[in-house]
Amino acid sequence: MLDERKLDVLRAIVEDYVATHEPVGSKTLVDRHNLGVSPATVRNDMAALEEEGYITQPHTSAGRIPTDAGYRLFVDKLSTVKALSPAEKRAISSFLVGAVDLDDVVRRTVRLLAQITRQVAIVQYPTLSRSSVRHIEVVTMTPRRLLLVLITSTGRVEQRIVEAPDDVDEQLIVDLRTRLNSALTGQRLADAATSLESVTETFAPADRPLVTAIVTSLLETFTVEGEQRIAVGGAANLTRYGDDFERNVKPVLEALEEHVILLKLLGEATNPQTLTVRIGHENPYEGLATTSVVATGYGSKSEALATLGIVGPTHMDYPSTMGAVRAVARYVSQILADS
Amino acid sequence: MLDERKLDVLRAIVEDYVATHEPVGSKTLVDRHNLGVSPATVRNDMAALEEEGYITQPHTSAGRIPTDAGYRLFVDKLSTVKALSPAEKRAISSFLVGAVDLDDVVRRTVRLLAQITRQVAIVQYPTLSRSSVRHIEVVTMTPRRLLLVLITSTGRVEQRIVEAPDDVDEQLIVDLRTRLNSALTGQRLADAATSLESVTETFAPADRPLVTAIVTSLLETFTVEGEQRIAVGGAANLTRYGDDFERNVKPVLEALEEHVILLKLLGEATNPQTLTVRIGHENPYEGLATTSVVATGYGSKSEALATLGIVGPTHMDYPSTMGAVRAVARYVSQILADS
DNA sequence: GCTTGGCACTCCCGAGTTTCGAGTGCCAGT
DNA sequence: ACTGGCACTCGAAACTCGGGAGTGCCAAGC
Numbered sequence: 244m245l246d247e248r249k250l251d252v253l254r255a256i257v258e259d260y261v262a263t264h265e266p267v268g269s270k271t272l273v274d275r276h277n278l279g280v281s282p283a284t285v286r287n288d289m290a291a292l293e294e295e296g297y298i299t300q301p302h303t304s305a306g307r308i309p310t311d312a313g314y315r316l317f318v319d320k321l322s323t324v325k326a327l328s329p330a331e332k333r334a335i336s337s338f339l340v341g342a343v344d345l346d347d348v349v350r351r352t353v354r355l356l357a358q359i360t361r362q363v364a365i366v367q368y369p370t371l372s373r374s375s376v377r378h379i380e381v382v383t384m385t386p387r388r389l390l391l392v393l394i395t396s397t398g399r400v401e402q403r404i405v406e407a408p409d410d411v412d413e414q415l416i417v418d419l420r421t422r423l424n425s426a427l428t429g430q431r432l433a434d435a436a437t438s439l440e441s442v443t444e445t446f447a448p449a450d451r452p453l454v455t456a457i458v459t460s461l462l463e464t465f466t467v468e469g470e471q472r473i474a475v476g477g478a479a480n481l482t483r484y485g486d487d488f489e490r491n492v493k494p495v496l497e498a499l500e501e502h503v504i505l506l507k508l509l510g511e512a513t514n515p516q517t518l519t520v521r522i523g524h525e526n527p528y529e530g531l532a533t534t535s536v537v538a539t540g541y542g543s544k545s546e547a548l549a550t551l552g553i554v555g556p557t558h559m560d561y562p563s564t565m566g567a568v569r570a571v572a573r574y575v576s577q578i579l580a581d582s
Numbered sequence: 583m584l585d586e587r588k589l590d591v592l593r594a595i596v597e598d599y600v601a602t603h604e605p606v607g608s609k610t611l612v613d614r615h616n617l618g619v620s621p622a623t624v625r626n627d628m629a630a631l632e633e634e635g636y637i638t639q640p641h642t643s644a645g646r647i648p649t650d651a652g653y654r655l656f657v658d659k660l661s662t663v664k665a666l667s668p669a670e671k672r673a674i675s676s677f678l679v680g681a682v683d684l685d686d687v688v689r690r691t692v693r694l695l696a697q698i699t700r701q702v703a704i705v706q707y708p709t710l711s712r713s714s715v716r717h718i719e720v721v722t723m724t725p726r727r728l729l730l731v732l733i734t735s736t737g738r739v740e741q742r743i744v745e746a747p748d749d750v751d752e753q754l755i756v757d758l759r760t761r762l763n764s765a766l767t768g769q770r771l772a773d774a775a776t777s778l779e780s781v782t783e784t785f786a787p788a789d790r791p792l793v794t795a796i797v798t799s800l801l802e803t804f805t806v807e808g809e810q811r812i813a814v815g816g817a818a819n820l821t822r823y824g825d826d827f828e829r830n831v832k833p834v835l836e837a838l839e840e841h842v843i844l845l846k847l848l849g850e851a852t853n854p855q856t857l858t859v860r861i862g863h864e865n866p867y868e869g870l871a872t873t874s875v876v877a878t879g880y881g882s883k884s885e886a887l888a889t890l891g892i893v894g895p896t897h898m899d900y901p902s903t904m905g906a907v908r909a910v911a912r913y914v915s916q917i918l919a920d921s
Numbered sequence: 922g923c924t925t926g927g928c929a930c931t932c933c934c935g936a937g938t939t940t941c942g943a944g945t946g947c948c949a950g951t
Numbered sequence: 952a953c954t955g956g957c958a959c960t961c962g963a964a965a966c967t968c969g970g971g972a973g974t975g976c977c978a979a980g981c
Contacts, residue, residue: 268973283925286974304931304973344741382717382733392731392739394721400731402683402739478817479835488827496818607944620954625945643944643960924981931974939966944959951954 245295251278252288253297254321257309261558264485266306311523311557314535318520318561325562327570331359335574342578345369345398349474352551352575357477360567362555363495365505365538368472369397369548369579370512376427376435381420381457386410391457393464395432397548397579405460408452415450419457432465473502477553484533484556494530495554504528508554512540512547515572518565523557533557537564541572543580551575584634590617591627592636593660596648600897603824605645650862650896653874657859657900664901666909670698674913681917684708684737688813691890691914696816699906701894702834704844704877707811708736708887708918709851715766715774720759720796725749730796732803734771736887736918744799747791754789758796771804812841823872823895833869834893843867847893851879851886854911857904862896872896876903880911882919890914 255276259267269282269289278285289307292298297313300306309317327335338355342348349366356364380392387410393401426442427435439458446454478499484491498504507527510519521536535557540547552568594615598606608621608628617624628646631637636652639645648656666674677694681687688705695703719731726749732740765781766774778797785793817838823830837843846866849858860875874896879886891907 266973270973281925282973283927284923287924290975300974302931302933304933304971306973344743346741377723377729378719378721380717380719380721380731382719384716384737390716390733390737392719392733394729394731394741398723398729398741398743400739400741402685402733402737404683404737476839479832479839481835482828482832488825489821493818493821496820500815500818605944609944621944622954622956623952626953629946639945641960641962643942643962645944922981925979927977927979929974929976931972933972934970936969937967939964941964942962944961946957946959948956949954950956951952 245291248278248280249288249291250316250321252285253292253309253313254317256289256292256298256307257313257317257321260308261560264558266301266308268306271306309558311525314522314557314561315525318522318565322562324518324569325566327566331567332570335359335570339574339578345400348575348578352571353474353476356551356553356568356571357480359571360553360555360564361477361480361483362553362559362564363475363477363480363499364551364553365499365509366474366551367506367509367512367549368474369395369399369542370471373431373433373542373546373548374399375429375431379420379423379427379461381416381423383411383413383416389416389457391460391464393461401464403460403464405457408456411453412450415453419446419454423461435465436462471502471506473505475499475505480555491533491556494528495534498528498531499554508536509538509550509552512542512550514540514547515542515569515576518569519552520561520565535559535561537561537568539568539572541576541579543576548579584630587617587619588627588630589655589660591624592631592648592652593656595628595631595637595646596652596656596660599647600899603897605640605647607645610645648897650864653861653896653900654864657861657904661901663857663908664905666905670906671909674698674909678913678917684739687914687917691910692813692815695890695892695907695910696819698910699892699894699903700816700819700822701892701898701903702814702816702819702838703890703892704838704848705813705890706845706848706851706888707813708734708738708881709810712770712772712881712885712887713738714768714770718759718762718766718800720755720762722750722752722755728755728796730799730803732800740803742799742803744796747795750792751789754792758785758793762800774804775801810841810845812844814838814844819894830872830895833867834873837867837870838893847875848877848889848891849875851881851889853879853886854881854908854915857908858891859900859904874898874900876900876907878907878911880915880918882915887918 255272256267259275269285272285273282297310297316298307299310335355339351342351349368353364353366374395374397377396378394382390384390387407389405389407391403391405422442422445426438430438439462443454443458481492481495513519517539519538524532526536533556534554536552536554538550538552540550542548551572553564594611595606598614608624611624612621636649636655637646638649674694678690681690688707692703692705713734713736716735717733721729723729726746728744728746730742730744761781761784765777769777778801782793782797820831820834852858856878858877863871865875872895873893875891875893877889877891879889881887890911892903
């Protein structure tokens, strides 16, 4: 159905369209890429490709542009992820080295990713449930109000306010802090839930109301998926979408503010070897019909802590973008592993 | 020079232009607002206003639009801040009630402000130096690496990683934590610097290197202005700038990512009674020539903790926007005072 | 049978032209 | 000092129109 040359033609069309953002015709195609055939032949191939739904004409007597399916085929079969140049690699590592805490790592990563892909970058903070407890702190703010602070192995710090049922006995707090830490430190958050219950049981019934309040709140902190944090950067790159701002850019800006949507866009975290690419209507969000997402997981080799990626127009340079996303994910994984 | 009626005309021009975003002519002006005079008279007044630099014509034979100076006069002399409707007030308080921690308060505030002003909202986190120390935590992460966590009276949690000069003696850490807390708790960050020094002196010379490292880092955390955090929201409202996206919107998007610039835009924190309005070129940032900022402080009545505000096109509805910003600042101040 | 040159056809794009009307400035009259 | 009248300006929108890029199809050629 689609022989080798037709695929070459499709590849050439995608590359040309990505470079120029203009419909590409048979003549210009043979001129620019040296396919060894005549425009007429290319035209026949184009007709076939259009028949199959990989390319389309904006109007009669215009060149062709790739459809979402065309990009999909291009990404899956017709291109290879482009490795970064040594200079770029050096730039990445020098940019990331010297981050002082997790927030800083994430901020730098977003900035870096936006800069080298020239797209909008999205970085998800390491998922709580896959990290482990480093330390738990209980601080009295007012006699009836406590602040819980959870520090995880990934350096993430979570805080939460708890209203106490009664005025708080300071000695009890000290006691609780000690027991919580000895019971939970080092445990994965996912496993910590069960340990928490047993801690409750070691307290006298009189102290139970307070202890339960705290434990419950802690439990929420451990499990709440809604608390997923996300950083976004490089929104200024949206200017390069072309025109029809209202239809193309506005929905993206709106999506960028809805972290729930972003999480869906990024999708399941995969390991840094695997890149997820969602093209146009493949996205789980209406309004991003002209938008693609390139994402991958980061964290350890075997298991991803969280996801990062970029959002850009479907007519992006996939090989370079994918290379950049993968490279950044790897470097971030490395930085996190070191600390 | 400018009698009462000329000012009326200017007011009418601003209001009309803000509503329609189109140059306004003498005829339409008398039609829409009932000034008791003829178009010809208005034309004379317009000529005078143009002479004084308050309005301008995009081209001959077009209506007039206000200049930055025109808006300035409008804001200073010709308009009153518009109070919010009871329904809006209810919406604000119900939106802000139920925030679980400081982060949540700020996030909700940004969202709220963006929503009711339909502009881009900016909220600065409460300034560190004006709050006081609630608690200091020192956590060992690896034998050579410590995590400092500072909890302030405003509920803000700051973290910082410290590399220890030697492997850490756990007992020393406990000791240090105790002394730090008893010396600093309740002190304002601004004053804490001096207390920190005296704490150092209570330690044996052998322990000094580590103590100094920690104290130094803590000191930085207290004072660093660069660590000012800022939240931004409502970028999708930028779509309503009109066209010439490249010139108007791009610089704003870029500025929104540079928190240093945003801080300059917001300017000095004032108390919630005073609204700061910067119009067009008055902004300390080139590229925001078509942009205005409306900002005010929030915190206690007497002293502002930080600043919040909005960024939007110069042709915004100043009375409503100013009313909304002021109202939100007051409600946030109240929420923070309660907690 | 695939490829190719030729050819008629389509139709978008940009330049040039025209018209239209909102808006202006000025002046004379009240 | 205000107003009605009037000539003038000039951008926006509508329209026209040729050029050219691109297409599909067909018959000839390798």
